[in-house]
Amino acid sequence: MAPENSNHATAAAILPLVGGAANITSVAHCMTRLRLGLKDRALVRDDALRALPAVLGVVEDDTYQIVLGPGTVARVAPEFEALVSAGSPQLPPTAEELAERGAELKAARKARNATPLKLLLRRIANIFVPLIPALIGCGIIAGLNGLLVNLGWLPAVTPALAALASGFMALIAVFVGFNTAKEFGGTPVLGGAVAAIIVFPGVAKIDAFGQPLSPGQGGVLGALGAAVLAVYVEKWCRRWVPESLDVLVTPTLTVLVSGLVTLYGLMFVAGEVATGIGHGANWLLDNTGAFAGLVLGGLFLPLVMLGLHQALIPIHATLIEQQGYTVLLPVLAMAGAGQVGCAVAVYVRAKRNEPLRATIKSALPAGLLGVGEPLIYGVSLPLGRPFVTACAGGAAGGAFVGLFSMLGDRVGSTAIGPSGWALFPLLRGNHGLGTTIAIYAGGLVVGYAVGFAATYCFGFSERLLADLNTAHPAETPAPATEPVRAT
Incomplete structure (x- = not known):
């Protein structure tokens, strides 16, 4: 069977076992899992799902998650979405349906009893996980380039590979700002615009706290903070700026206010925090390496089970950016x-x-x-x-x-x-x-x-x-x- 037919067959086999297209409210996927929003959890046939050859397991969280594995899920998800769309035409909901949907969402939210920490960690994951494919691709190219440089091979090609590997990392703050604004309910491009200030070479001419700024100072942490601030400024403007002036005033004030705060505060503070993270990680492993490795390696699976491993994503990104x-x-x-x-x-x-x-x-x-x-x-x-x-x-x-x-x-x-x-x-x-x-x-x-x-x-x-x-x-x-x- 051709791969595309196999992916379609997997999607077609999963759909009736989760209650059909009418039972699906949302479809998304991460690196390994197909994540489904369901109207009625009782319609899912768990045992039959686990029996499918392509299904490696199921996990129930705020969404129903079907583990398909890397690569497979990225190919099955579009096929599944197409089947859901074909089987569930978009008709305007009635007032009764809207009221019922609202009651279900409210009940589900209370049942989950999500803590602020868990919600924050999920948001952090939603910001950084979409960047992982680019980090992987550029990282492999960087490793290949380093190998070629060490061996002295293809000297005419290695500068090009270095550019391919470094381009994304040079602008990662912009992508973080874009995703952060999107996740927190703001205009993504405004979040990216404010975060771009951090990597602009001209910031070297600006003094903050008695010393000149450095392009990239604060890195992804500064970009995250700047974009969150931009979202709050934008939302404030939406409430108070007259609608006739909104298109001119809101984006201007958003970039101006959050940008100035970023230049004269966030970049310096985030830079100090990022430097502390780098020094702290190196000190931890250089001085207590065996014990630190014992604790980190032993506790990581429980951290994954609790969802707390997501807090490490910005730390990894900061270390990659620095070192x-x-x-x-x-x-x-x-x-x-x-x-x-x-x-x-x-x-x-x-x-x-x-x-x-x-x-x-x-x-x-x-x-x-x-x-x-x-x-x-x-x-x-x-x-x-x-x-x-x-x-x-x-x-x-x-x-x-x-x-x-x-x-x-x-x-x-x-x-x-x-x-x-x-x-x-x-x-x-x-x-x-x-x-x-x-x-x-x-x-x-x-x-x-x-x-x-x-x-x-x-x-x-x-x-x-x-x-x-x-x-x-x-x-x-x-x-x-x-x-x-x-x-």
């Missing part, structure tokens, strides 16, 4: 290695449980490439104790990478998003590429080994092991025995 790479991501990536080792141990121990072993076989390649959701939601989390032993593997791998940072060998990533084996093309450090790759590979091996050993020896009670090897296939926890709410 060319983030030293935190390779340490955090060890959590995925522990998860892979854990899954292999479950596969070995549950030797008579073919449905669970089939789930592991289908999800393991994605796990090796750093996509952990299928293994988390399909294997370790439903079983309970293996999730803890997977964290132990991540802690051991993180400690390994952190130890070498203490010894002077930093390992970093030029982009955020990938992990596992997919991170190899993005690796960069303060020594040769061979040393950097060897340390990261060693961390993966340690994470695999400890995750396997800890799970094999301590991941099962006698009762659980007996149940896994004698349970009827319908009782087997594959994938995710019940929807897991990612908070």
Whole structure:
């Protein structure tokens, strides 16, 4: 079957299992998941969805999320949207329908009981996640260019590659400002315009707090703050400026007020914070590397479950902007290695449980490439104790990478998003590429080994092991025995 037909078939198979087009209120996707807004959650057939070969798991959050894996989801989502549009013509809603929809939204919001922190972290993710494909592409090109420069090959080409790799990073503040304004309900281009001030070379002629500004000072943090301020100024103008003057006065005041505050306040403050983040991350790994790696690698999977990992996205972006790479991501990536080792141990121990072993076989390649959701939601989390032993593997791998940072060998990533084996093309450090790759590979091996050993020896009670090897296939926890709410 041609790939496009396969993607259409997957979308067509999913649609009736989520209640049909009439039950869909929104369709979106991230790197691995198809995210659906639903009118009636009761119409979803979870077990049938998980049984589809293309579905790696399901997660229930503020949207219903179907894990399809990287690449696949980006191709299935447009096909799914087309089917929803074809099956659900856009007719003007009646007053009764609008009232019912409003009541459902209000009830759903109360049921979620979203905290301000969770809402803020989701907004941060919505700002930075759309930038990840460009960060990955430019990061790989930067790594290729560095390799060619070190080898002395293609000297006529390397300047062009350097321009391709650096162009996006030079203007990342503009994209952050654009996305921030869009996320907070302002005019995106005004957010981008205010954030562009940060990277304008002419700011070097401006003194703030007794010293000249530097182009790029404050980076993505300054851009984020400037765009949020622009949104509030714009909303204030919309309330007070007469409608006849709005088109002239509102954008002018928005750029003028938020721009001046950015130049004479935010750039300096954000610059100090960004510098502190860079120094702090380097100090942490240089002086407490093994312990810091142990903690970060061990706690990252729980952070993902709580949704708190999203707070690290601006920190990664700041480090990449400052130093060319983030030293935190390779340490955090060890959590995925522990998860892979854990899954292999479950596969070995549950030797008579073919449905669970089939789930592991289908999800393991994605796990090796750093996509952990299928293994988390399909294997370790439903079983309970293996999730803890997977964290132990991540802690051991993180400690390994952190130890070498203490010894002077930093390992970093030029982009955020990938992990596992997919991170190899993005690796960069303060020594040769061979040393950097060897340390990261060693961390993966340690994470695999400890995750396997800890799970094999301590991941099962006698009762659980007996149940896994004698349970009827319908009782087997594959994938995710019940929807897991990612908070």
